[in-house]
Amino acid sequence: MRIGVFICHCGSNIAGTVDVAAVARAAAKFPDVAYATDTMYACSEPGQEGIVQAVQELQLDGVVVASCTPRMHEPTFRRTVERAGINRYFFEMANIREHVSWIGKNTERNTAKAIELVRMAVEKLRRNRPLIPKRFDVVKRVLIIGGGVAGIQAALDCADGGQEVVLVEREQSIGGKMAKLDKTFPTIDCSSCVLGPKMVDVGQHPKITLHTLAEIESVSGYVGNFQVTIRKKARFVDWSKCTGCGLCMEKCPSRKAPDPFNEGLCTAPSINIPFPQAIPKKAAINPDTCIMKQKGKCGLCAKICPVKCIDFDQQDELVTVDVGAIVVATGYDLFDWHKYPQYGQGRYPDVITSLQYERLLSASGPTGGHIKRPSDGKEPKTVVFIQCVGSRDRSVDRPYCSGFCCMYTAKQAILTKDHIPDSQSYVFYMDIRSPGKGYDEFTRRAMEEYGAQYVRGRVSMIYPKGDQLVVRGADTLAGTQVEVAADLVVLAVGAEAARGAVALGEKLRVVPDQYGFFVESHPKLKPVETNTAGVFLAGACQGPKDIPASVGQGSAAAAKVLALLSKDQLESDPQVSRVTPARCVGCGKCVQTCPFGAIKLVEDRFGNPKAEVVETVCQGCGICTVTCPQGAIQLEHFTDNQILAEVNALCPPRIRVNYAS
Amino acid sequence: MSKVAYYPGCSGQGTSLEYDRSTRAVCAAVGLELVDVPDWSCCGSSPAHTVNHVLSAALSARNLDLAHSLGLDVVATPCPSCLTNLRNAALEMEDEAFRDTVNALLDRPCAGRVDPQSVLQVLVEQVGVDEVARRVTRPLTGLRVACYYGCIMNRPPERMRFDDHENPMAMDRLMEAAGAEVAPFPLKVECCGASFGVPRGDIVARLSGKLLDAARGLGVDAVVTACPLCQMNLDLRQSQINAALREHFRIPVFYYTQLLGLALDVPRSELGLDRLCVDPRLALGKIKAPAPVR
Numbered sequence: 001m002r003i004g005v006f007i008c009h010c011g012s013n014i015a016g017t018v019d020v021a022a023v024a025r026a027a028a029k030f031p032d033v034a035y036a037t038d039t040m041y042a043c044s045e046p047g048q049e050g051i052v053q054a055v056q057e058l059q060l061d062g063v064v065v066a067s068c069t070p071r072m073h074e075p076t077f078r079r080t081v082e083r084a085g086i087n088r089y090f091f092e093m094a095n096i097r098e099h100v101s102w103i104g105k106n107t108e109r110n111t112a113k114a115i116e117l118v119r120m121a122v123e124k125l126r127r128n129r130p131l132i133p134k135r136f137d138v139v140k141r142v143l144i145i146g147g148g149v150a151g152i153q154a155a156l157d158c159a160d161g162g163q164e165v166v167l168v169e170r171e172q173s174i175g176g177k178m179a180k181l182d183k184t185f186p187t188i189d190c191s192s193c194v195l196g197p198k199m200v201d202v203g204q205h206p207k208i209t210l211h212t213l214a215e216i217e218s219v220s221g222y223v224g225n226f227q228v229t230i231r232k233k234a235r236f237v238d239w240s241k242c243t244g245c246g247l248c249m250e251k252c253p254s255r256k257a258p259d260p261f262n263e264g265l266c267t268a269p270s271i272n273i274p275f276p277q278a279i280p281k282k283a284a285i286n287p288d289t290c291i292m293k294q295k296g297k298c299g300l301c302a303k304i305c306p307v308k309c310i311d312f313d314q315q316d317e318l319v320t321v322d323v324g325a326i327v328v329a330t331g332y333d334l335f336d337w338h339k340y341p342q343y344g345q346g347r348y349p350d351v352i353t354s355l356q357y358e359r360l361l362s363a364s365g366p367t368g369g370h371i372k373r374p375s376d377g378k379e380p381k382t383v384v385f386i387q388c389v390g391s392r393d394r395s396v397d398r399p400y401c402s403g404f405c406c407m408y409t410a411k412q413a414i415l416t417k418d419h420i421p422d423s424q425s426y427v428f429y430m431d432i433r434s435p436g437k438g439y440d441e442f443t444r445r446a447m448e449e450y451g452a453q454y455v456r457g458r459v460s461m462i463y464p465k466g467d468q469l470v471v472r473g474a475d476t477l478a479g480t481q482v483e484v485a486a487d488l489v490v491l492a493v494g495a496e497a498a499r500g501a502v503a504l505g506e507k508l509r510v511v512p513d514q515y516g517f518f519v520e521s522h523p524k525l526k527p528v529e530t531n532t533a534g535v536f537l538a539g540a541c542q543g544p545k546d547i548p549a550s551v552g553q554g555s556a557a558a559a560k561v562l563a564l565l566s567k568d569q570l571e572s573d574p575q576v577s578r579v580t581p582a583r584c585v586g587c588g589k590c591v592q593t594c595p596f597g598a599i600k601l602v603e604d605r606f607g608n609p610k611a612e613v614v615e616t617v618c619q620g621c622g623i624c625t626v627t628c629p630q631g632a633i634q635l636e637h638f639t640d641n642q643i644l645a646e647v648n649a650l651c652p653p654r655i656r657v658n659y660a661s
Numbered sequence: 662m663s664k665v666a667y668y669p670g671c672s673g674q675g676t677s678l679e680y681d682r683s684t685r686a687v688c689a690a691v692g693l694e695l696v697d698v699p700d701w702s703c704c705g706s707s708p709a710h711t712v713n714h715v716l717s718a719a720l721s722a723r724n725l726d727l728a729h730s731l732g733l734d735v736v737a738t739p740c741p742s743c744l745t746n747l748r749n750a751a752l753e754m755e756d757e758a759f760r761d762t763v764n765a766l767l768d769r770p771c772a773g774r775v776d777p778q779s780v781l782q783v784l785v786e787q788v789g790v791d792e793v794a795r796r797v798t799r800p801l802t803g804l805r806v807a808c809y810y811g812c813i814m815n816r817p818p819e820r821m822r823f824d825d826h827e828n829p830m831a832m833d834r835l836m837e838a839a840g841a842e843v844a845p846f847p848l849k850v851e852c853c854g855a856s857f858g859v860p861r862g863d864i865v866a867r868l869s870g871k872l873l874d875a876a877r878g879l880g881v882d883a884v885v886t887a888c889p890l891c892q893m894n895l896d897l898r899q900s901q902i903n904a905a906l907r908e909h910f911r912i913p914v915f916y917y918t919q920l921l922g923l924a925l926d927v928p929r930s931e932l933g934l935d936r937l938c939v940d941p942r943l944a945l946g947k948i949k950a951p952a953p954v955r
Contacts, residue, residue: 341827347845461827463847465878 008042008067055084087130131574148176150539151329153554173278186442223534235284241309244281248301266366335390380487391494402494413452583632590624667695677889679933683918721750729773747777800840807846839924866905913941
């Protein structure tokens with residue numbers, strides 16, 4: 001075997017603390033190494049050309065590149081060696097940047113470590129075998145989870161791109177958080193007026209199948225061939241008949257439960273259409289509050305319904321769809337501010353959240369767009385906004401900035417003045433973060449044109465005095481304590497991961513970060529991809545985002561889906577497990593441990609049980625190979641031989657054993 | 662019968678004699694045995710800890726060691742100030758280097774560990790609110806009170822590790838168990854200005870005045886405290902506050918143990934109600950006689 005070794009400088013990233021020339025000189029002496037050199041940027045065009053040339057001129061059979069992490073450039077170099085005419089699995093990478101030069105400053109020791117890592121890569125490469133990927137068909141359909149603005153945008157873009165779309169939404173109607181907003185910053189245009197038409201488009205698009213009141217039950221398969229089971233929850237109304245006339249809502253005698261769409265500011269009947277622009281505009285029964293479901297008598301809605309669509313015996317329904325790609329757009333939830341005892345923990349009715357305030361401002365809200373205090377319905381004259389409630393606060397485990405609260409608070413301060421001209425708003429802030437287009441101008445307008453008093457400092461406590469609330473905080477610019485007697489306090493609550501996000505991530509094999517937001521494949525260059533091929537992210541499920549960013553990401557995810565589904569066939573990764581049938585005793589331990597269900601037991605021609613790997617499902621994790629008591633399963637490209645050779649290269653055995661079988 | 666070491670603290674010997682006496686009486690009435698720490702000395706509160714942490718910790722460590730010699734693992738004190746100092750010392754002594762410097766000052770090194778707790782915490786956690794309620798024979802029906810904890814009973818939370826530091830409820834629950842009506846007092850953990858008592862009477866008047874004002878706004882008959890300094894500021898200085906703020910507060914300020922004692926039918930002579938400055942008779946008159954049991 002003839003191996004070429006290329007040691008990358010990576011500018012000063014590696015060459016700064018590793019003597020790359022010395023590493024190359026050492027590598028030249030390793031067994032089977034025919035050529036070793038150092039190169040400025042191995043991944044650059046001249047760098048790659050150098051590799052191709054060397055392979056062709058020196059008739060190399062394999063290439064080792066010692067540079068950065070395989071995550072960054074393993075696919076790049078695999079393409080390079082393939083271009084040079086050798087199988088792409090005759091390439092090995094030694095990570096001497098993240099594992100060496102970035103973590104140590106001692107050149108001598110770094111160089112020694114780099115040499116050892118290169119020796120390991122060479123020893124492994126000597127035992128590599130050519131692997132040929134298989135091709136399989138792609139299902140031309142995409143699943144989008146979450147019907148907020150990001151999911152809606154992704155669904156419309158995919159559908160307009162000619163793909164079939166299945167949109168699954170947990171709530172009764174699509175629209176997400178944006179449907180609850182009154183106006184949007186920085187243009188003060190009506191939220192439902194810009195979102196409404198898009199929602200209608202989703203409802204009417206021939207290529208979009210919409211499942212609301214539905215959740216993902218299970219996901220199996222792999223990129224291009226996912227099988228997804230959707231649980232459509234019982235809504236106790238036959239939606240194929242319901243016309244959305246709303247008669248049942250008017251007559252329903254049970255209307256004591258808080259209305260989730262109005263953030264609990266008012267109550268909703270047990271049979272309900274959440275809001276006038278709902279898509280689909282169909283009624284559903286809440287079984288927790290319905291008198292018929294709870295006590296077995298009532299049934300008024302069934303009597304009054306003109307199309308007889310009420311069905312109290314309806315059951316959950318499971319639907320299975322095959323899709324080629326999945327977009328996750330599950331959005332965010334609001335931070336539960338009851339963790340702040342100093343803000344009353346819900347004891348004072350006139351301390352409300354920003355989203356509740358949006359409902360008070362909205363013409364379709366519980367007060368018809370008139371700002372009224374929850375306690376006594378009076379119009380507040382002094383409104384205090386408190387920012388960073390559940391953002392940038394380590395004490396409640398939310399050290400990150402939620403990003404959009406500065407802007408919506410400014411918007412709400414402006415709208416307050418619009419609604420009540422003789423009102424005065426105070427905004428307690430930490431600092432103003434408004435970097436978007438037109439954003440800084442907008443917050444300035446709130447201060448300068450609308451006279452909102454911005455006070456820099458945190459609020460230490462809120463307590464009632466008479467029918468007012470005393471808001472006590474610090475003005476850190478003036479260096480004094482301030483107290484404001486407020487009629488209404490609005491808490492700008494931060495964003496946190498949507499409830500159930502972690503559980504959904506497990507089903508999709510998408511990793512959540514420590515706060516439950518899904519992790520993208522690369523923070524800069526792959527912002528909508530995940531590490532699971534075929535699963536994409538859009539909107540606030542990846543981190544708090546405002547509407548423009550969510551829409552942008554929805555479109556970006558759709559573009560990725562369209563690119564993926566434009567192919568008729570995909571290549572499977574050949575780095576999968578393989579069973580040696582002669583060794584397998586059919587114990588089935590591998591079947592139990594495989595997290596992907598990729599191994600099944602079959603019978604050989606003598607009727608003996610044997611394990612068999614379903615190649616397209618296998619993710620190459622290798623759990624089965626360490627489980628197998630017989631050593632009958634080997635992970636291609638990471639066989640026991642190859643790993644032992646690496647270990648031996650690092651700590652040579654006293655007695656030399658020939659592993660080159 | 663549960664048993665804890667008892668550290669009365671200096672104020673229990675002077676300004677808050679009635680707190681100490683009523684605490685002992687109430688604990689006896691609910692079956693909690695208090696064993697006095699023998700030969701106890703000052704805990705190093707107010708003066709020492711502001712000057713020298715090692716000296717202050719040594720004063721506390723001596724008392725902790727004496728408490729430990731009783732073979733009990735909890736030492737209870739009625740005074741939040743003593744509690745803070747004992748607790749700080751106990752926690753800081755977990756650091757070996759600090760413990761050595763402290764022990765160098767002591768005749769006998771402080772060896773064992775003993776957990777300082779407020780009597781309030783012991784009553785709620787070891788005796789239990791239900792048990793107290795079961796023993797109440799003369800409920801305070803008709804009396805409306807505001808419970809005031811002061812700023813150091815529960816803070817800093819990571820040190821005191823008892824109840825909620827912004828909205829504590831222990832005293833509220835005990836008072837409810839005693840049959841009183843408890844108003845939700847929003848300023849229950851605000852500072853009364855205690856440490857400014859001597860140099861800046863104006864600050865005390867402003868801060869304590871705010872508390873009395875809030876209590877009056879709730880329409881309560883009395884304020885209930887668990888801190889000798891808070892009680893002194895609100896009660897003894899109430900006439901000074903009235904003069905400074907041109908107010909007319911007449912709100913009696915009880916120790917929670919005094920009211921609890923009444924409910925538990927402890928003889929009035931042991932509760933020291935006569936030592937209160939603001940006349941409590943009007944408030945006590947609100948208590949309705951219990952309905953005859955048939």
